[in-house]
Amino acid sequence: MGSFFRGIWNTKGQARWILLVGVVITLVFIVFAVLAPWVAPYDFNQTKLDGAKLPKLAPPSGTYWFGTNDQFYDIYSRVVWGARTALEVIVLSLVISIVIGVPLGIASGFIGGWFDRILVFVNDAIYSLPSLLLAIVFSFLLRGPLGGGVTAAALSITAVYIPQYFRVVRNTTVSAREATYVEAARALGAKPFTIMRKYLFGNVVQSVPVLGTLNAADALGTLAALGFLGFGIQPNEASEWGYDLSRALDDAQAGTWWPTLFPGLALILLITALTLVGEGLNETANPALRRRRLRPVVFPRREQDEERTR
Amino acid sequence: MPTKPEPVLDIRDLVVHFQLQGGALSRLLGLGVRTVKAVDGVNLTLARGEVLGVVGESGSGKTTLGRALLGLVATTDGEVVYHDRERGERRVSHMRGRELRQLRTDLQMVFQDPHAALNPSMTIEEAVGHPLVIHGIAKGDELRRRVGEALERVGLAPVERFLSKYPSDLSGGQKQRAVIARAIILDPEVLVADEPVSMLDMSVRAKILQLMLDLKTDLGLTYVYITHDLASAKYFCDRIAIMYLGRVVEVGPTEEVFANPRHPYTKALLKAIPEPDPERMVPRDLPRGEIPDAAVPPLGCSFHPRCPEATSICGWESRDLRALIEEHWTRGSAETYARERDLVGDLEHLDRPDTRPRVGAGGALEVRGLLAEMRAEDPDEPLWLGVDAIDDDGDGVRVSFHPGEDPQLRAAGDVDVACVLYP
Numbered sequence: 001m002g003s004f005f006r007g008i009w010n011t012k013g014q015a016r017w018i019l020l021v022g023v024v025i026t027l028v029f030i031v032f033a034v035l036a037p038w039v040a041p042y043d044f045n046q047t048k049l050d051g052a053k054l055p056k057l058a059p060p061s062g063t064y065w066f067g068t069n070d071q072f073y074d075i076y077s078r079v080v081w082g083a084r085t086a087l088e089v090i091v092l093s094l095v096i097s098i099v100i101g102v103p104l105g106i107a108s109g110f111i112g113g114w115f116d117r118i119l120v121f122v123n124d125a126i127y128s129l130p131s132l133l134l135a136i137v138f139s140f141l142l143r144g145p146l147g148g149g150v151t152a153a154a155l156s157i158t159a160v161y162i163p164q165y166f167r168v169v170r171n172t173t174v175s176a177r178e179a180t181y182v183e184a185a186r187a188l189g190a191k192p193f194t195i196m197r198k199y200l201f202g203n204v205v206q207s208v209p210v211l212g213t214l215n216a217a218d219a220l221g222t223l224a225a226l227g228f229l230g231f232g233i234q235p236n237e238a239s240e241w242g243y244d245l246s247r248a249l250d251d252a253q254a255g256t257w258w259p260t261l262f263p264g265l266a267l268i269l270l271i272t273a274l275t276l277v278g279e280g281l282n283e284t285a286n287p288a289l290r291r292r293r294l295r296p297v298v299f300p301r302r303e304q305d306e307e308r309t310r
Numbered sequence: 311m312p313t314k315p316e317p318v319l320d321i322r323d324l325v326v327h328f329q330l331q332g333g334a335l336s337r338l339l340g341l342g343v344r345t346v347k348a349v350d351g352v353n354l355t356l357a358r359g360e361v362l363g364v365v366g367e368s369g370s371g372k373t374t375l376g377r378a379l380l381g382l383v384a385t386t387d388g389e390v391v392y393h394d395r396e397r398g399e400r401r402v403s404h405m406r407g408r409e410l411r412q413l414r415t416d417l418q419m420v421f422q423d424p425h426a427a428l429n430p431s432m433t434i435e436e437a438v439g440h441p442l443v444i445h446g447i448a449k450g451d452e453l454r455r456r457v458g459e460a461l462e463r464v465g466l467a468p469v470e471r472f473l474s475k476y477p478s479d480l481s482g483g484q485k486q487r488a489v490i491a492r493a494i495i496l497d498p499e500v501l502v503a504d505e506p507v508s509m510l511d512m513s514v515r516a517k518i519l520q521l522m523l524d525l526k527t528d529l530g531l532t533y534v535y536i537t538h539d540l541a542s543a544k545y546f547c548d549r550i551a552i553m554y555l556g557r558v559v560e561v562g563p564t565e566e567v568f569a570n571p572r573h574p575y576t577k578a579l580l581k582a583i584p585e586p587d588p589e590r591m592v593p594r595d596l597p598r599g600e601i602p603d604a605a606v607p608p609l610g611c612s613f614h615p616r617c618p619e620a621t622s623i624c625g626w627e628s629r630d631l632r633a634l635i636e637e638h639w640t641r642g643s644a645e646t647y648a649r650e651r652d653l654v655g656d657l658e659h660l661d662r663p664d665t666r667p668r669v670g671a672g673g674a675l676e677v678r679g680l681l682a683e684m685r686a687e688d689p690d691e692p693l694w695l696g697v698d699a700i701d702d703d704g705d706g707v708r709v710s711f712h713p714g715e716d717p718q719l720r721a722a723g724d725v726d727v728a729c730v731l732y733p
Contacts, residue, residue: 180426187380188441188492189414198440202431 011284019280025273029266033084040074044081044239047072060258067258069244070251071235075259079266081239085150086270088238089223090216092154093161097215098208100158101165106196106204108166109173120170123163131160135222139231148234153226157219168211172204179203214278217271224267241267315357316393318500318532319379323388324352324403326371326378330605344605348374350556351388353719356500361526361533363547363564365540365579369601371556373422376502376536378403380417381410392417395499415445418493422505424485428477428492434461435473438492445496460491463528465521483514487521494525502534507542519546541583544568552576555604555612562725572727574619609663610714611730617692623730625714626696628667632660634693635669638684653680655706665713670706677707 009016032039047054053072060067066075108119126134138156146152176182177200185199226232227242235243241263248259326349348371356362366372377383379390385403392400394416405413421427428437439457442448448456458469464487466472477485486506493501503522507515519542525531537543543550544564551561552575560573571577598616602608608615610625615633617624635654639647655671670677678700685694698710715730722732 180421180423181429183382184419184421184427184489184492185429185440187382187414187419188444188496189411190440190444191411194444198432199429203429 015280015283017280018276019284022273022276022278022280025269026277029083029270029273030087032080033087036080036084040077040080042074042077044073044078045236046074046077066262069248069259071247073235073244075244075262078239078244079241079262082241082244082263082266083270085233085238085240086220086223088150089154089157089233090219090274092150093157093219094212094216096154096158097161097165098212101162102169102201102205102208104162105166105169106173106200109170109204110177110192110196110200112174112177116170119166123166126159127163127167131218132222132225134160135226136229136231139226147237148232149237150233153223153233153240156226157222160222161215161219164211164215165208168207169204172207173200176200176203210278210282213274213281217274217278220267220271220274315355315360317355318358318393319354319356319534320391320393321352321354321356321375321379321388322391324349324375324378324385324390325387326374326383327386346604347371347556347607348604349378350607352553352556352558354551354558354561356532356534358499358532359526359530360548361535361546363543363550364534364536364553365538365543365550366553367538367601369555369604370553371604372536372538372553373504375553376419376504376534379500379502379534380419381405381413382419392500412445414441414498415447415496416499418496418498418501420486420489420493420501420503420506423509424482424489425477425509427489428485430477432476433473434466434475434477434480434488437477438488438495441492441496447496456495457491460495461488463494463525464488464491466491481514482510483518486510486514486518490518490521490525494529494531497529498531500532500534502536504536505538506535508537508539515542522546540579552579555601555607557612557728558719558726559613559729560725560727561719562723562727566724570723572722572725572732573613573729574617574731575613578616578618606663609665611717611728614692614714619731620692620695621730622695622712623715624692624696625716626665626693626711627714628660628662628664630693631667631669631709632657634684634691638687641687650680653677665711666708668703668706668708670703673705674702674707678702681707681709 042049042054054068054074055064056068056070056072058064058068064074064076066079068074069078104119108116135156138159139152142152142155146155182195182199185195190198223232223240224242224245227240227244228246230243230246232242233240244263245260245267248256248263252260325347327345327347330344330346350371352375354362364372364375374383378385379402381390381402389404390402392402392413394400400413402410402413402417428434432440435454435457438460439448439453442453442456457473461467461469461472466484466487472480472484472488477488480488490506501522506522507518510518522533523546526533535543535546547564549562550564550567551558552567552573553559554575560567560571560576567576568580571580602612602615608625608629609627610623611617611620614620614624614626615630620626635657639650642650653672653676654669657669660667660669681700685691696712696714698712701708701710717728717730719726719728720732
């Protein structure tokens with residue numbers, strides 16, 4: 001792990017700075033998400049204070065930093081809670097799609113034959129559908145059993161990303177399967193499961209982190225699109241930027257800019273940050289793209305030199 | 311060699327064929343499935359405690375033979391029998407799954423490329439100890455102790471310096487030592503070494519071979535040493551089996567094979583060993599051409615097209631005729647080629663093995679004249695020995711070759727050799 005970070009630090013050019021900027025912005029969002037209950041003045045579903053409703057469409061002010069919207073929500077609180085929702089959905093969907101996609105890809109690539117054919121066919125079929133359409137279909141299907149919450153949204157997005165991990169992992173497995181060390185493992189008497197777990201897994205997951213960060217940005221976009229179209233997380237379940245944007249659209253046409261600006265800005269910032277992390281990781285961690293930084297070697301000064309300068 | 315050899319591995323009529331996939335169209339229509347006869351009827355017995363060298367060119371099937379010994383490739387026919395000290399005879403070639411995995415504690419392999427044979431994401435400690443974990447033999451402190459022992463045995467000492475290293479941190483020789491450590495940690499009976507030193511630097515080769523010899527005496531191992539390098543085989547082996555196109559053509563004690571090679575192919579291989587002294591360079595009549603296609607091996611003895619000592623019964627056929635005609639053209643001018651090309655017509659059909667091929671399109675007399683001219687050009691060409699008759703057939707001729715004989719391994723002196731010269 002240490003060598004991984006050293007490799008990143010020793011990369012030449014912008015890649016390192018791209019990564020750094022992305023990480024810093026993402027960290028800010030993570031801090032807000034974690035500290036949401038303390039940072040946000042109101043709850044995400046709170047429209048009343050001491051029995052009195054909050055003002056409707058109040059402009060940004062000292063009390064309501066980002067103003068309020070047409071549903072009597074405090075926009076600043078919604079944005080902060082929205083960061084928590086976004087990160088929850090991203091983490092959940094990534095974890096589930098990696099946990100399903102990676103083992104499926106390894107098994108498919110290693111076992112081969114009809115098992116592989118069928119899995120590749122199914123995954124290609126899923127992959128060929130427009131991702132948003134797929135997410136909408138799944139959120140419809142999941143709304144019944146799971147309701148309009150974070151889990152349902154995360155699972156709908158998961159369905160989109162499983163084929164991506166499956167593909168990448170399956171293809172690397174197919175080439176790794178022919179490696180001598182896999183045959184050596186067989187010659188040692190390892191069971192197929194052991195070969196997959198101990199010999200293939202470690203060598204094929206290396207592309208997953210980069211794909212994961214790139215997908216994180218994409219997942220956030222899909223989540224917002226679902227919310228914008230009304231198929232995502234319901235406002236009383238969690239705060240979600242896409243939903244807030246769609247609510248604020250009419251007001252924006254009337255010249256009320258604050259309900260759209262702040263959730264939109266948050267969305268764009270986080271997507272950009274995650275993309276920067278993904279690209280930065282890709283260029284620093286991938287030895288084919290990475291350019292090493294040359295650092296001057298400084299020798300300790302010799303004593304005569306010191307005397308001469310003196 | 312022990313006076314009364316006790317067999318440890320018996321290879322009986324072993325055949326390994328691989329299916330080739332043809333072009334897109336033939337695959338679509340299910341046509342023309344070609345098989346490569348990688349190993350084509352091999353009989354060998356490996357005595358306990360000996361070192362058997364399997365020598366041959368690339369494509370001779372020696373690696374496939376080694377893999378079949380361990381059950382790593384499926385055998386098409388014949389069998390490999392392992393004589394277990396406790397359990398008696400066990401048929402490796404008919405084992406599956408669990409039984410085969412269990413057998414790995416007795417039969418192990420050292421691979422050609424040490425850089426690829428170790429999992430890049432495992433430390434040396436994990437990699438060398440993994441066989442013990444797989445077979446549930448040792449864990450914890452016992453595992454660590456045995457890994458340390460194995461590493462010390464192969465000369466990776468001090469052990470602490472290597473335990474936590476990854477394969478990428480080691481040199482080629484060190485990696486091969488680790489691979490050997492991994493193979494011997496299960497305390498096997500037989501070690502199949504597939505060109506264990508060919509990927510290593512010259513300076514390291516002798517050390518690794520010496521290490522393997524030391525391990526043999528210390529652990530009572532039996533080796534199958536697969537190589538294309540006769541020089542190292544001479545140094546390393548008790549017995550040598552020369553393979554050509556999936557068959558063993560000569561097998562016998564190393565000294566005898568070197569001192570008195572019988573099969574023309576063995577002689578050719580021995581001549582191909584580089585001489586350290588340029589003054590002593592001798593004219594080498596190395597085998598001409600390349601190793602033939604194993605999917606359609608030559609008729610008769612598969613070495614006959616390249617053999618300098620071929621006789622009339624070696625299995626001459628249409629493809630040899632085509633090769634001869636084309637070779638003749640390489641010596642002539644472009645005009646001769648154009649004229650003779652029209653004379654003999656299309657040669658494609660000669661690629662189908664045939665002992666009575668028909669050639670010519672420009673008149674029987676002219677074709678006959680051309681063949682006579684070619685014969686005069688090189689009267690020593692052994693192909694002409696196999697020609698029984700040349701008959702007129704329309705505007706061409708039909709060449710009748712003597713039916714070939716496929717020589718089997720027969721005893722000749724101290725060795726067994728498969729050649730018509732040693733009936």
